[in-house]
Amino acid sequence: MKRLLIAIVILACVWAGFWLSASTGVKSGFKAWFEDRRAQGWVAEYSDLSVTGFPNRVDTHFSDLQLADPRTGWAWEAPFFQMLALSYRPNHVIAVWPNKQLLATPTQKFDITSNSLQASVILDAGTRLPLNRANLVAETLTLQDRDGQATTMTSLRAAVSQDAEAPQTYRFAVESDDFAPPMSFRGLIGATDTLPRTFSALRAQFSVGFDAPWDLDAIEDRRPQPTRLDLSLAEARWGDLEIWLAGQADVDANGAMTGKFTIKLRNWRDILRMAVNSGQIPQGLGDQMEKGLGLLSQLAGNPNTLDVPLDIRRGVAFLGPIPVGQLPALVLR
Numbered sequence: 001m002k003r004l005l006i007a008i009v010i011l012a013c014v015w016a017g018f019w020l021s022a023s024t025g026v027k028s029g030f031k032a033w034f035e036d037r038r039a040q041g042w043v044a045e046y047s048d049l050s051v052t053g054f055p056n057r058v059d060t061h062f063s064d065l066q067l068a069d070p071r072t073g074w075a076w077e078a079p080f081f082q083m084l085a086l087s088y089r090p091n092h093v094i095a096v097w098p099n100k101q102l103l104a105t106p107t108q109k110f111d112i113t114s115n116s117l118q119a120s121v122i123l124d125a126g127t128r129l130p131l132n133r134a135n136l137v138a139e140t141l142t143l144q145d146r147d148g149q150a151t152t153m154t155s156l157r158a159a160v161s162q163d164a165e166a167p168q169t170y171r172f173a174v175e176s177d178d179f180a181p182p183m184s185f186r187g188l189i190g191a192t193d194t195l196p197r198t199f200s201a202l203r204a205q206f207s208v209g210f211d212a213p214w215d216l217d218a219i220e221d222r223r224p225q226p227t228r229l230d231l232s233l234a235e236a237r238w239g240d241l242e243i244w245l246a247g248q249a250d251v252d253a254n255g256a257m258t259g260k261f262t263i264k265l266r267n268w269r270d271i272l273r274m275a276v277n278s279g280q281i282p283q284g285l286g287d288q289m290e291k292g293l294g295l296l297s298q299l300a301g302n303p304n305t306l307d308v309p310l311d312i313r314r315g316v317a318f319l320g321p322i323p324v325g326q327l328p329a330l331v332l333r
Contacts (some may be wrong), residue, residue: 023051043068073106095119115140128215133161149182175203190278201237223332242266255329256315268306
């Protein structure tokens with residue numbers, strides 16, 4: 001019995017030493033990372049950094065966190081941020097965001113509020129900690145810009161996983177419940193008052209090939225840039241309007257896409273009128289498109305549903321020979 005007690009005490013001391021070494025390494029590693037960012041010209045500050053969770057967890061807590069990269073224009077502020085991990089599985093991290101935070105992009109600032117925002121992140125071994133897969137869940141999420149325009153949703157679910165056969169390709173799945181775009185968006189696309197406030201469905205499944213893996217270099221140096229997009233399905237239902245989109249495209253160094261997609265529209269005439277009313281399509285061109293597309297929908301057997309190929313040529317979308325719009329460049333800053 002005495003020997004068993006001695007063995008237990010020794011094991012407890014060894015485990016305590018292991019946890020102390022791990023927690024000290026985590027804390028010193030984060031301090032060094034913040035110092036390196038400041039040396040690179042970033043704003044990288046926090047009021048407190050602590051590591052807790054003995055004996056089985058290594059939980060890192062930041063208070064009054066500020067990160068800003070002046071080269072790209074991205075910044076983030078949060079009153080706290082947590083990274084939770086089991087001491088024997090340090091590559092599996094649970095990230096916990098606060099209910100209120102600030103995110104600044106190169107063009108806009110957003111106040112983000114949520115009832116809950118968490119992610120499960122699994123990293124592969126290596127000094128640069130490449131992303132293997134992650135899942136994010138948010139409840140009652142709101143993004144409000146400085147003009148007071150708010151995008152809301154009751155829930156957001158997103159997942160990303162690295163393709164085992166193509167390490168620089170990642171598969172994504174995104175779904176939102178009760179998505180409500182800002183009022184400025186409704187005006188931009190010419191939405192009528194008959195459309196409800198929220199979408200009844202908004203989801204997408206796709207994979208993206210990048211020119212580099214997503215790891216620490218993606219934060220510290222440059223964001224990996226898309227080179228290929230494979231869209232299995234994107235679906236949006238807004239009142240009586242329904243849109244489905246699928247296809248593939250290559251992305252050049254300037255972010256311009258070239259490829260082929262299939263777009264299916266239900267109640268397509270209403271969608272076309274919205275594009276004309278918002279000025280995205282000239283009235284004359286809209287009238288011509290309605291006649292031609294009306295003939296196609298009748299030949300297909302359903303005058304309210306349109307199923308047509310959409311060609312993308314160097315960032316310009318074409319319905320047949322007709323250019324219908326310039327797509328934004330797929331460039332990550």
